[in-house]
Amino acid sequence: MTVAVEPNSFKTGPDERGYFGIYGGRFVAETLMPLILELQQAYDDAKADPAFKAELQALSTYYAGRPSKLYFAEGLTNHLGGARIFFKREDLNHTGSHKINNCLGQILLAKRMGKTRIIAETGAGQHGVASATVSARFGLPCVVYMGATDVERQAPNVFRMKLLGATVNPVTAGNGTLKDAMNEALRDWVSNVEDTYYLIGTAAGPHPYPEMVRDFQSVIGIEARAQMLEQEGRLPDMIIAAVGGGSNAIGLFHPFLDDKDVEIVGVEAGGHGIAVENGHAASMTGGRPGVLHGNRTYLLQDADGQILEGHSVSAGLDYPGVGPEHSWLRDTGRVQYVPIVDQEAIDAFQVCTRVEGIIPALESAHAIAQAIRVAPSMAKDKIIVINLSGRGDKDVHTVGKLLGMDI
Amino acid sequence: MTETRIDRRFAALKAEGRPALVTFMTAGDPDPATTLALLKALPGAGADVIELGMPFSDPMADGPAIQAAGLRALKGGQTLVKTLDLVREFRQFDDATPIVLMGYYNPIYSHGSEAFVAEAKAAGVDGLIIVDLPPEADDELCIPALEAGLNFIRLATPTTDDKRLPAVLENTSGFVYYVSINGITGSAAPDASRVAESVARIKRHTHLPVAVGFGVRTAEQAAAIGANADGVVVGSAIVSAIAASLDSEGRATAATIPAVLALVSELSGGVRASRKSVAA
Ligand SMILES: Cc1ncc(COP(=O)(O)O)c(C=O)c1O
Numbered sequence: 001m002t003v004a005v006e007p008n009s010f011k012t013g014p015d016e017r018g019y020f021g022i023y024g025g026r027f028v029a030e031t032l033m034p035l036i037l038e039l040q041q042a043y044d045d046a047k048a049d050p051a052f053k054a055e056l057q058a059l060s061t062y063y064a065g066r067p068s069k070l071y072f073a074e075g076l077t078n079h080l081g082g083a084r085i086f087f088k089r090e091d092l093n094h095t096g097s098h099k100i101n102n103c104l105g106q107i108l109l110a111k112r113m114g115k116t117r118i119i120a121e122t123g124a125g126q127h128g129v130a131s132a133t134v135s136a137r138f139g140l141p142c143v144v145y146m147g148a149t150d151v152e153r154q155a156p157n158v159f160r161m162k163l164l165g166a167t168v169n170p171v172t173a174g175n176g177t178l179k180d181a182m183n184e185a186l187r188d189w190v191s192n193v194e195d196t197y198y199l200i201g202t203a204a205g206p207h208p209y210p211e212m213v214r215d216f217q218s219v220i221g222i223e224a225r226a227q228m229l230e231q232e233g234r235l236p237d238m239i240i241a242a243v244g245g246g247s248n249a250i251g252l253f254h255p256f257l258d259d260k261d262v263e264i265v266g267v268e269a270g271g272h273g274i275a276v277e278n279g280h281a282a283s284m285t286g287g288r289p290g291v292l293h294g295n296r297t298y299l300l301q302d303a304d305g306q307i308l309e310g311h312s313v314s315a316g317l318d319y320p321g322v323g324p325e326h327s328w329l330r331d332t333g334r335v336q337y338v339p340i341v342d343q344e345a346i347d348a349f350q351v352c353t354r355v356e357g358i359i360p361a362l363e364s365a366h367a368i369a370q371a372i373r374v375a376p377s378m379a380k381d382k383i384i385v386i387n388l389s390g391r392g393d394k395d396v397h398t399v400g401k402l403l404g405m406d407i
Numbered sequence: 408m409t410e411t412r413i414d415r416r417f418a419a420l421k422a423e424g425r426p427a428l429v430t431f432m433t434a435g436d437p438d439p440a441t442t443l444a445l446l447k448a449l450p451g452a453g454a455d456v457i458e459l460g461m462p463f464s465d466p467m468a469d470g471p472a473i474q475a476a477g478l479r480a481l482k483g484g485q486t487l488v489k490t491l492d493l494v495r496e497f498r499q500f501d502d503a504t505p506i507v508l509m510g511y512y513n514p515i516y517s518h519g520s521e522a523f524v525a526e527a528k529a530a531g532v533d534g535l536i537i538v539d540l541p542p543e544a545d546d547e548l549c550i551p552a553l554e555a556g557l558n559f560i561r562l563a564t565p566t567t568d569d570k571r572l573p574a575v576l577e578n579t580s581g582f583v584y585y586v587s588i589n590g591i592t593g594s595a596a597p598d599a600s601r602v603a604e605s606v607a608r609i610k611r612h613t614h615l616p617v618a619v620g621f622g623v624r625t626a627e628q629a630a631a632i633g634a635n636a637d638g639v640v641v642g643s644a645i646v647s648a649i650a651a652s653l654d655s656e657g658r659a660t661a662a663t664i665p666a667v668l669a670l671v672s673e674l675s676g677g678v679r680a681s682r683k684s685v686a687a
Binding site (some may be wrong): 026 | 464514563657
């Protein structure tokens with residue numbers, strides 16, 4: 001599917017009904033509809049309020065540690081022998097990933113709205129940890145829904161959430177991964193409409209979540225763009241990010257969308273390979289448009305429109321959908337989306353660890369793997385920026401197991 | 408729009424002076440033959456309107472009982488097309504009992520909305536309830552359904568305030584489904600007096616019949632809710648009766664159909680007694 005006319009700007013979406021082209025929208029049960037409209041109003045008010053901006057800014061600086069550094073990855077650059085590679089160091093944020101950016105914004109919104117209970121879904125546990133963290137900081141009870149499979153493969157994060165005072169509810173429905181956790185969080189929200197704020201962790205869900213999460217994560221791209229101009233005096237040639245639901249990717253991409261000379265690449269989880277049915281989580285490379293979790297977007301689904309579980313070695317990419325803005329950017333051709341299989345990601349994880357002394361999250365390792373593919377054949381004066389969306393401490397268990405080490 | 412079986416049924420029951428018993432089960436739970444046998448027997452046991460669930464992998468508004476029913480059906484290979492086949496077969500035996508398909512949008516979107524409404528109408532479907540299509544998305548399916556002569560039945564909930572109700576009711580036809588609680592299917596029973604107030608509130612905005620569902624499990628509850636509503640919907644209790652009758656491998660047994668019919672007869676007694684109990 002390709003849109004014939006190229007828009008003047010790629011930054012104008014969504015429209016007032018929450019659509020990016022045909023993607024997005026508000027496909028929710030009637031019980032939630034008034035809540036979503038209320039949330040949109042609250043978000044619009046907050047955006048226009050300088051006090052909200054100031055409070056978020058202060059928390060980002062002193063609590064989360066922003067701005068995150070744009071680091072010249074000399075070890076990896078030399079190792080690959082081509083384009084110069086920079087890491088946007090979201091792994092250095094408080095709680096160890098980009099997820100905190102969105103959580104700080106949304107918890108301030110929840111507070112403004114007078115909500116007294118936070119719920120969240122999580123896959124890798126990074127969003128669960130970030131949600132539990134901001135809930136602890138603001139003294140609100142937090143319930144995190146997490147697929148039972150993910151509870152097992154991300155045990156360290158489960159413990160962190162519990163230490164932070166959150167209740168972790170394992171979800172056994174389906175395959176026990178992220179989509180099932182999101183279903184359960186939506187069921188909770190429908191049942192607790194008065195006091196509960198649903199803190200969605202990625203740029204998906206019904207409008208206004210995709211827009212709101214993008215706005216809170218855009219700090220990544222805004223900083224990276226300014227840092228690149230300051231450090232190198234020019235824009236990068238290529239920017240790369242891993243795409244699960246798409247929040248770290250849209251956060252990096254959005255501020256660059258109208259920079260025509262910057263090539264933008266989103267990396268989906270290729271799992272066991274795109275040819276393996278239900279063996280990957282690359283919704284845009286291996287799926288087709290459908291409606292799930294409140295929005296129209298590319299989905300992994302069977303011929304009858306039943307959603308497939310998908311697979312990725314990385315719990316944070318193991319989601320059958322993707323944020324609607326990515327679906328639109330895919331169709332317009334502005335962003336190129338490619339799959340990276342499990343093995344390439346695991347290899348990249350090890351390479352980065354060895355040559356940079358940085359253990360990346362398995363999600364981020366997918367983005368690094370794409371750079372490993374393309375950088376060697378690019379000229380040495382070219383520049384690639386990779387979004388290092390998180391640190392990999394949470395994944396050492398998984399990788400250890402795969403490498404046959406008993407830890 | 409021309410009169411549908413739903414319109415005729417509610418008009419007839421109004422004349423009779425009692426609310427409708429609306430029963431829900433999932434198509435293909437645990438197999439299509441059992442669903443067809445139940446469809447044929449339900450009207451005789453007292454079901455006035457039949458809601459047939461179209462199973463979906465991600466039923467976000469459903470509780471554990473209906474989730475499990477959907478999984479059983481999908482495991483048995485149920486699809487959208489097979490659900491329409493069931494309705495078509497049922498129509499050879501019964502041309503009066505309204506059939507409402509209930510489900511989520513993606514399987515329909517995947518099939519194509521225009522094709523779906525045409526095929527559903529031809530199969531003998533009377534109405535649709537699609538949980539994740541609010542009025543804001545009317546052009547997706549509601550308008551094509553109305554044009555094809557199908558009723559589009561909207562859910563109204565406790566969160567639907569007076570300001571929003573007109574928008575919710577605008578393209579609704581057949582009946583209004585009042586979801587009596589903020590919650591998922593199979594949640595705790597609603598308080599009958601609060602439900603009565605809410606039904607009265609909705610009736611100030613529409614002449615359509617109002618059926619009430621979510622949380623009704625027993626004949627007593629059906630009687631109490633039915634005293635002030637035009638219909639009482641029972642879902643999770645019926646689906647749970649199916650679940651309890653299955654063998655250890657999830658297959659239907661000789662007990663499956665009698666168990667469901669016994670429950671429906673009881674519930675039917677409840678709705679038939681509802682106006683009397685008020686008068687008494
Ligand atoms: C470090 C990290 N990167 C990326 C992701 C994928 O999410 P998103 O695509 O929303 O950035 C996750 C999700 O858990 C994550 O923890």
